[in-house]
Amino acid sequence: MPALLFFAAFLVYPLLHTVYLSLTEWAGFDLKKITFVGFDNFKLIPPDWIFWKAMRNTLYFVLGTTVFLNLLGLALALFLNNSARFTRLVRTLVFIPVLLSPVIVGVMWSRIFDPFGALNQILESLGLIKTPIFWLGDRRMALLSIIGATVWQWVGYDMILYLTGLQQIPEELYEAAMIDGANRWHVFRRVTLPLLKGVATMVILLNLIGGVRIFDLVYVMTKGGPNHNTEVLATHLYEVAFWFNKMGYASVIAVIILAISLVFAYSRNRLMSEEKA
Amino acid sequence: MPRRPSFGRNLLWVLILLWIVVILFPFVWVLSLSIRTQQEVFSAILIPKTARLANYLDAWTKFGFTTLFKNSVVVSLSSVAITVFISALAGYGFSKFRLKGSNFLFHLILSGVMIPPVAVVIPLFVFMKRLGLFNSYPSIVIPYIVFGLPISTFIFKSYIQNIDNDILDAARIDGCGEFGIFLRILFPIIKPAVATVTIFTFMTNWNEFLLAVIFLHNQGLYTLPLGMSVFVGQYSAPWQLIGAGVVISIAPVLVLFFVLQNQFIRGLTAGAVRG
Numbered sequence: 317m318p319a320l321l322f323f324a325a326f327l328v329y330p331l332l333h334t335v336y337l338s339l340t341e342w343a344g345f346d347l348k349k350i351t352f353v354g355f356d357n358f359k360l361i362p363p364d365w366i367f368w369k370a371m372r373n374t375l376y377f378v379l380g381t382t383v384f385l386n387l388l389g390l391a392l393a394l395f396l397n398n399s400a401r402f403t404r405l406v407r408t409l410v411f412i413p414v415l416l417s418p419v420i421v422g423v424m425w426s427r428i429f430d431p432f433g434a435l436n437q438i439l440e441s442l443g444l445i446k447t448p449i450f451w452l453g454d455r456r457m458a459l460l461s462i463i464g465a466t467v468w469q470w471v472g473y474d475m476i477l478y479l480t481g482l483q484q485i486p487e488e489l490y491e492a493a494m495i496d497g498a499n500r501w502h503v504f505r506r507v508t509l510p511l512l513k514g515v516a517t518m519v520i521l522l523n524l525i526g527g528v529r530i531f532d533l534v535y536v537m538t539k540g541g542p543n544h545n546t547e548v549l550a551t552h553l554y555e556v557a558f559w560f561n562k563m564g565y566a567s568v569i570a571v572i573i574l575a576i577s578l579v580f581a582y583s584r585n586r587l588m589s590e591e592k593a
Numbered sequence: 594m595p596r597r598p599s600f601g602r603n604l605l606w607v608l609i610l611l612w613i614v615v616i617l618f619p620f621v622w623v624l625s626l627s628i629r630t631q632q633e634v635f636s637a638i639l640i641p642k643t644a645r646l647a648n649y650l651d652a653w654t655k656f657g658f659t660t661l662f663k664n665s666v667v668v669s670l671s672s673v674a675i676t677v678f679i680s681a682l683a684g685y686g687f688s689k690f691r692l693k694g695s696n697f698l699f700h701l702i703l704s705g706v707m708i709p710p711v712a713v714v715i716p717l718f719v720f721m722k723r724l725g726l727f728n729s730y731p732s733i734v735i736p737y738i739v740f741g742l743p744i745s746t747f748i749f750k751s752y753i754q755n756i757d758n759d760i761l762d763a764a765r766i767d768g769c770g771e772f773g774i775f776l777r778i779l780f781p782i783i784k785p786a787v788a789t790v791t792i793f794t795f796m797t798n799w800n801e802f803l804l805a806v807i808f809l810h811n812q813g814l815y816t817l818p819l820g821m822s823v824f825v826g827q828y829s830a831p832w833q834l835i836g837a838g839v840v841i842s843i844a845p846v847l848v849l850f851f852v853l854q855n856q857f858i859r860g861l862t863a864g865a866v867r868g
Binding site for chain 1: 605609612613615616617618619620622623626635636706707708709710711712713714715718719796799800801802803806807817818819821822825826832835836838839842843846847850854857858861862
């Protein structure tokens with residue numbers, strides 16, 4: 317019996333250790349730098365306007381995607397919460413983009429958002445616009461377009477999670493509310509929403525955590541452009557580290573991404589365990 | 594559930610249908626793109642006059658899909674196999690044996706879930722360079738395993754916890770070794786968990802991009818997402834070929850999905866519900 321645990325430990329431990337090492341080594345890497353250059357790397361942050369732009373864009377991206385994903389995901393879940401054949405088909409269709417690599421999604425959507433792409437073709441033939449819109453080349457539209465593509469991809473995921481939550485609500489509660497004469501809005505407001513709180517917390521934090529990591533889609537669709545207007549923390553880190561070879565400074569950005577993720581992850585754990593208690 | 598008045602209901606239907614159009618349109622458009630001729634690429638049509646299937650052959654050779662698929666299969670399958678094996682074993686250990694510190698160890702593993710790959714990519718890079726693994730299959734297979742382990746171990750642990758000890762004890766009395774129990778008794782029982790973990794880690798690794806773009810610099814090693822991003826960006830490939838390339842790269846996943854729909858949905862959302 318202990319033999320097995322040993323076996324497990326022997327196999328698991330090295331890998332565990334790699335995770336652990338990757339952390340300490342990263343910290344060590346950084347710490348070494350700190351002993352070398354002190355906090356100089358951190359001092360580079362305030363004057364780095366690209367960093368602040370990336371920070372702001374990441375924030376917009378995270379908030380934008382989280383809001384739209386949850387609203388749409390919940391709406392779809394509420395409506396598709398029955399087992400008719402048609403709704404099952406719709407659920408499947410909505411889920412399909414989740415399967416795709418963000419790179420493929422990026423390739424598809426960057427053609428759609430292209431000045432000569434499908435979106436402008438549609439808008440033009442509907443007579444809504446006269447000149448093509450540069451979706452990914454425009455300062456204001458670019459980030460919105462990326463948010464749009466992200467929502468397109470992940471809304472099925474949130475929908476499934478909300479559906480799981482909805483299906484856990486006992487049918488009797490609805491019946492009881494009906495007998496008490498509640499109308500549909502009341503039922504939603506007083507029964508469904510409060511009971512979905514746990515799921516909603518989980519989904520929202522999941523979206524927040526996922527949003528902070530955004531890299532693939534931005535890299536493929538705009539590479540952070542135009543003029544860093546879609547730069548996010550991860551793409552900035554990538555450029556600093558692997559184009560300009562400033563590993564020390566890039567590590568500072570990594571620390572910041574990690575810190576944000578840990579705050580979200582920590583609050584997620586706190587909220588989830590409160591929910592269970 | 595109470596019914597809404599029919600007007601609101603119809604409105605909802607319209608909105609839902611609209612969303613289905615939004616979801617499906619990119620697929621339909623790319624499919625249409627993939628069979629167009631060069632001249633038709635920028636025209637606002639959905640059904641081209643003739644279906645140019647030769648685009649698929651062109652795209653296949655131009656993007657080098659044979660290599661891309663081979664690399665993606667090698668990388669994904671090997672990382673998934675190792676992840677499943679190790680995490681099943683670990684899940685067994687953590688759920689059925691109590692040893693000092695095992696609880697702490699488990700939480701340590703689980704906390705790995707919180708770490709975004711992008712935050713540790715620099716030390717990993719240094720690490721791989723030092724080991725001389727940079728620009729090779731292991732340079733991404735190892736991180737894939739490491740990042741896959743926390744959630745997989747968690748899934749296996751929760752699953753194995755609910756298995757009755759009597760079955761395992763019976764085998765023990767019959768003189769079955771611990772490893773034998775694991776392989777012959779436990780493995781068949783935990784097949785659903787194996788399916789979940791396999792699908793989850795497979796899809797994650799199959800679609801992974803960040804580590805691939807950092808560690809693989811050799812065209813012969815490119816995985817599918819990396820190859821697509823590089824070739825689409827580099828050669829400003831003609832749109833009809835990009836369309837065909839997209840169709841080629843998503844077709845296998847879609848086929849798998851339609852065969853194993855429920856397992857896929859369960860597998861892909863498994864990552865969300867960990868405690």
